[in-house]
Amino acid sequence: xxxxxxxxxxxxxxxxxxxxxxxxxxxxxxxxxxxxxxxxxxxxxxxxxxxxxxxxxxxxxxxxxxxxxxxxxxxxxxxxxxxxxxxxxxxxxxxxxxxxxxxxxxxxxxxxxxxxxxxxxxxxxxxxxxxxxxxxxxxxxxxxxxxxxxxxxxxxxxxxxxxxxxxxxxxxxxxxxxxxxxxxxxxxxxxxxxxxxxxxxxxxxxxxxxxxxxxxxxxxxxxxxxxxxxxxxxxxxxxxxxxxxxxxxxxxxxxxxxxxxxxxxxxxxxxxxxxxxxxxxxxxxxxxxxxxxxxxxxxxxxxxxxxxxxxxxxxxxxxxxxxxxxxxxxxxxxxxxxxxxxxxxxxxxxxxxxxxxxxxxxxxxxxxxxxxxxxxxxxxxxxx
Amino acid sequence: xxxxxxxxxxxxxxxxxxxxxxxxxxxxxxxxxxxxxxxxxxxxxxxxxxxxxxxxxxxxxxxxxxxxxxxxxxxxxxxxxxxxxxxxxxxxxxxxxxxxxxxxxxxxxxxxxxxxxxxxxxxxxxxxxxxxxxxxxxxxxxxxxxxxxxxxxxxxxxxxxxxxxxxxxxxxxxxxxxxxxxxxxxxxxxxxxxxxxxxxxxxxxxxxxxxxxxxxxxxxxxxxxxxxxxxxxxxxxxxxxxxxxxxxxxxxxxxxxxxxxxxxxxxxxxxxxxxxxxxxxxxxxxxxxxxxxxxxxxxxxxxxxxxxxxxxxxxxxxxxxxxxxxxxxxxxxxxxxxxxxxxxxxxxxxxxxxxxxxxxxxxxxxxxxxxxxxxxxxxxxxxx
Numbered sequence: 001x002x003x004x005x006x007x008x009x010x011x012x013x014x015x016x017x018x019x020x021x022x023x024x025x026x027x028x029x030x031x032x033x034x035x036x037x038x039x040x041x042x043x044x045x046x047x048x049x050x051x052x053x054x055x056x057x058x059x060x061x062x063x064x065x066x067x068x069x070x071x072x073x074x075x076x077x078x079x080x081x082x083x084x085x086x087x088x089x090x091x092x093x094x095x096x097x098x099x100x101x102x103x104x105x106x107x108x109x110x111x112x113x114x115x116x117x118x119x120x121x122x123x124x125x126x127x128x129x130x131x132x133x134x135x136x137x138x139x140x141x142x143x144x145x146x147x148x149x150x151x152x153x154x155x156x157x158x159x160x161x162x163x164x165x166x167x168x169x170x171x172x173x174x175x176x177x178x179x180x181x182x183x184x185x186x187x188x189x190x191x192x193x194x195x196x197x198x199x200x201x202x203x204x205x206x207x208x209x210x211x212x213x214x215x216x217x218x219x220x221x222x223x224x225x226x227x228x229x230x231x232x233x234x235x236x237x238x239x240x241x242x243x244x245x246x247x248x249x250x251x252x253x254x255x256x257x258x259x260x261x262x263x264x265x266x267x268x269x270x271x272x273x274x275x276x277x278x279x280x281x282x283x284x285x286x287x288x289x290x291x292x293x294x295x296x297x298x299x300x301x302x303x304x305x306x307x308x309x310x311x312x313x314x315x316x317x318x319x320x321x322x323x324x325x326x327x328x329x330x331x332x333x334x335x336x337x338x339x340x341x342x343x344x345x346x347x348x349x350x351x352x353x354x355x356x357x358x359x360x361x362x363x364x365x366x367x368x369x370x371x372x373x374x375x376x377x378x379x380x381x382x383x384x
Numbered sequence: 385x386x387x388x389x390x391x392x393x394x395x396x397x398x399x400x401x402x403x404x405x406x407x408x409x410x411x412x413x414x415x416x417x418x419x420x421x422x423x424x425x426x427x428x429x430x431x432x433x434x435x436x437x438x439x440x441x442x443x444x445x446x447x448x449x450x451x452x453x454x455x456x457x458x459x460x461x462x463x464x465x466x467x468x469x470x471x472x473x474x475x476x477x478x479x480x481x482x483x484x485x486x487x488x489x490x491x492x493x494x495x496x497x498x499x500x501x502x503x504x505x506x507x508x509x510x511x512x513x514x515x516x517x518x519x520x521x522x523x524x525x526x527x528x529x530x531x532x533x534x535x536x537x538x539x540x541x542x543x544x545x546x547x548x549x550x551x552x553x554x555x556x557x558x559x560x561x562x563x564x565x566x567x568x569x570x571x572x573x574x575x576x577x578x579x580x581x582x583x584x585x586x587x588x589x590x591x592x593x594x595x596x597x598x599x600x601x602x603x604x605x606x607x608x609x610x611x612x613x614x615x616x617x618x619x620x621x622x623x624x625x626x627x628x629x630x631x632x633x634x635x636x637x638x639x640x641x642x643x644x645x646x647x648x649x650x651x652x653x654x655x656x657x658x659x660x661x662x663x664x665x666x667x668x669x670x671x672x673x674x675x676x677x678x679x680x681x682x683x684x685x686x687x688x689x690x691x692x693x694x695x696x697x698x699x700x701x702x703x704x705x706x707x708x709x710x711x712x713x714x715x716x717x718x719x720x721x722x723x724x725x726x727x728x729x730x731x732x733x734x735x736x737x738x739x740x741x742x743x744x745x746x747x748x749x750x751x752x753x754x755x756x757x758x759x760x761x762x763x764x765x766x767x768x
Contacts, residue, residue: 021516066628073645127442
């Protein structure tokens, strides 16, 4: 397998963007990545446009985005895996380069979610569950993850306080990230006293719909060594799936099989173990998801995720710093952009550009990007 | 670049399928391909699910389809390039194998278009044009391609009779394809007398919305030589894009730039020229598109496409047999399945399994899959 490097990353500020269309949002993230990579758009041999569908009137967005970004006549197309779209896009970009098909590829993740009403977003999200067997019964994203939360509480004694700790941590780190949607610290009382959404998940246990884009520029080893002083290497790639319907999964509902499988593949390919990871980005669409991810990724033993959060071991300086850019909970979750944004954070950590939140001597970073109700999972391991 | 082979192909009958859901349609195409490849579903290391969006209530269909096909926990995700989705899916599958990531990959293309009313389909299709600058003014797919037809007629003297010849040919060959939607020969008078849709395109100049699925099983050289007596090799892959808005294209509107670019790349990679192609599948969403494709792919000189059709040179026994499985016009065009169906036809030709429509000693096949209004194009060259 030929080596593949990341030579540029970019991201818009996440939040509400009534002023910008999807093509303009995508351009902002793209422009920053191209400048970061010190290349020109015409150097890019293919673009992979990653988003979830139905949030915007524009079907097949790669068409308008490639045109607006000046990327014709190079190949472009759309990749969709709901919230894991750009995690999957990275794998495809890697393959295009590792196979020898291309030397420089852009992965562009974006989403504009705030044009729809809350009710419309709920309906759209419901339809990323099985529309034949589940969503007609009123399933929603918070509802699905609340089932996982209840199961984890019952089986392992995980508490609402432990979940609240995750929200407090991620909102704290968002104050240090100028690209984050939220910029205010919150207290345990704020979380625990916030409006109930789907018991036991309250407002602050849930991420926010937002607008934004993030972009990754990938290059072959030869090109990377030529154009970049600080290439970051894609060292492990894992991708896995779980059944979409909850009834077809392990009935315990305390773990995401696709995370376990994807992590296994990524660790194997990269030749590292969980203890070697210096900094991680994990998919905290809800506080309980981050806690389960700690366990599924091997950062702690099964059932110990709540305790890891409670002890503050996932803060900077702890056993394994997680989501110290604010995570989905506080940085925002414009779904198609999330995977690429996680990669951006890690690349900046591995280059030593993370400022206040720099993990000392960070050499290995792990990104975990979950799609939908956990039917897709991409785990990516980067090395400095 | 490591070699990649096609070891199995399958397809449903195209047409109206009110009896089957998308997962059931996908399964039919998949099952035939798996049997053809003589492998088991559990041998498949990744699946790539290709479709256009918004025709079905189910978002992110890879979730339900991978579950129904028994492909969990292996990687799966969705690829979209409107009508070129499975042409793009093939390129991704090729990269996964050529890079060494996987040994066996399934590309599953499907679409169910007949649940929506005609008016709804028109609206959905319109939104694969630019929703900011073009579709609000009432653009439709036949309208877009009618502009190309008028321009080609004006510039090169192409006639409605020449276009009608394409429809007559493709309906003739559909009578020999048990998987085709239509099974009746039509006459020049039928075409020329059919209802006007978007002048000069009449009913029989246009393909039909339909339901169906097609599947391709790809394998590494090592696996292919072990499991298959008749591997067909993916020898050239071209993918290119054009601006989505017509106003940003070459104003002549007589050629699709993305076809020219994709063909150039595929011919170069494969080391063949247009004259070496024994049998071709080209994207005949409208009769004029097939004529323009003849020229863009180099099967005749610029402006001579109408004449090539008129002379019957694209029938079996002619200079270059094109769409002798019925094409989109008469086999049907369930958009996400079309690219994979083209590949199935060529694989059967290159194996010598095409029965009545067998091209003698076919060694090189070319598939051309156009997306949307010609903003994406995948050209694939196969060798026996």
